[in-house]
Amino acid sequence: MYNDTNHPKILIVEDDVHINNIIYDVLRKEKFQCTQAYSGSEGIMNVTHHEYQLIILDLMLPGFSGEDFMHRLRIELSSDTPVIVLSAKDKLDNKLNLFKLGAADYVTKPFEVEELLARVNVHVKRTSRTDSATRYRHKNLLLDSGTMNASVNQADLKLTRQEYKILELLLKNPTRVFTKQDLYELAWEDIYIGEDKTITVHISNIRNKIKRVDEEAYIDTIWGIGFRLAP
Incomplete structure (x- = not known):
């Protein structure tokens, strides 16, 4: 059981407004609480001030890149929040680099929303099992x-x-x-x-x-x- 008085919170960091809104609408229908950010700096600001159970992160962002976001999240903020990366880059080297930076999952664009939702549910449940004992x-x-x-x-x-x-x-x-x-x-x-x-x-x-x-x-x-x- 997830020990939270609210529904799990997810941060969406995606500069494409259309894609961001699609993800937001799908997750809201599943009763997730969602925050939308459209740049790396806006995403980091949200993480600094709020707790999230999952982050969905695009790599190609204005301000600073998704890779920079991951570095700041893990090193500067010492956050272990799981991150699902969205990217059109499908080369193995790119994926391995993101996993080294601490990404939990990688979804290649274009993607089916059903696949993304399935991955979201897996990671939220995994986080819930970790949190349920102590948080x-x-x-x-x-x-x-x-x-x-x-x-x-x-x-x-x-x-x-x-x-x-x-x-x-x-x-x-x-x-x-x-x-x-x-x-x-x-x-x-x-x-x-x-x-x-x-x-x-x-x-x-x-x-x-x-x-x-x-x-x-x-x-x-x-x-x-x-x-x-x-x-």
């Missing part, structure tokens, strides 16, 4: 339970242990409203004795750390009851 995503927030690390727009939130546990509880149960007692007993693994300020302060700290890198709301206060993940 939880919501909006631009990524939680890694293996490392107990939380980031928004790839910026480390530097949460304390209890702050992390509170946020993890909310992401694992996106529709549940937690009382202060719930959060205290689950995050601290201790008996709640009515210390309201402890939870309130920790929630405030989490919100402030997120607000430094994202204006989106991530935690809702349900007055008189408690807290839940903001939809």
Whole structure:
């Protein structure tokens, strides 16, 4: 199961508007969330500020090439997001070079949308299996339970242990409203004795750390009851 409160997100980096729109329409019909970019620089800007489960990348781009995009993605951003490359270049050397740069797949233009969709589904499922054990995503927030690390727009939130546990509880149960007692007993693994300020302060700290890198709301206060993940 894919631990995401939204549908998987895919970035399409293709300067041909017609092809970009065709891919977008096909993927949207399959319930994927898609972002369209029309240059290498625009694509990198999106990756810098958002988390994606898959990138579809054309090689011949204005600004800088698909190869440059791959280098920046893997080396400068240290991103392991799988990339499906689209290119009219069908020589083996070109394909091998892209695989060395970290491409997950290679589709030669012109292509059938059914083939591209099949490849997209394979890579999204593969990413889902990897993520399901340790990662939880919501909006631009990524939680890694293996490392107990939380980031928004790839910026480390530097949460304390209890702050992390509170946020993890909310992401694992996106529709549940937690009382202060719930959060205290689950995050601290201790008996709640009515210390309201402890939870309130920790929630405030989490919100402030997120607000430094994202204006989106991530935690809702349900007055008189408690807290839940903001939809």
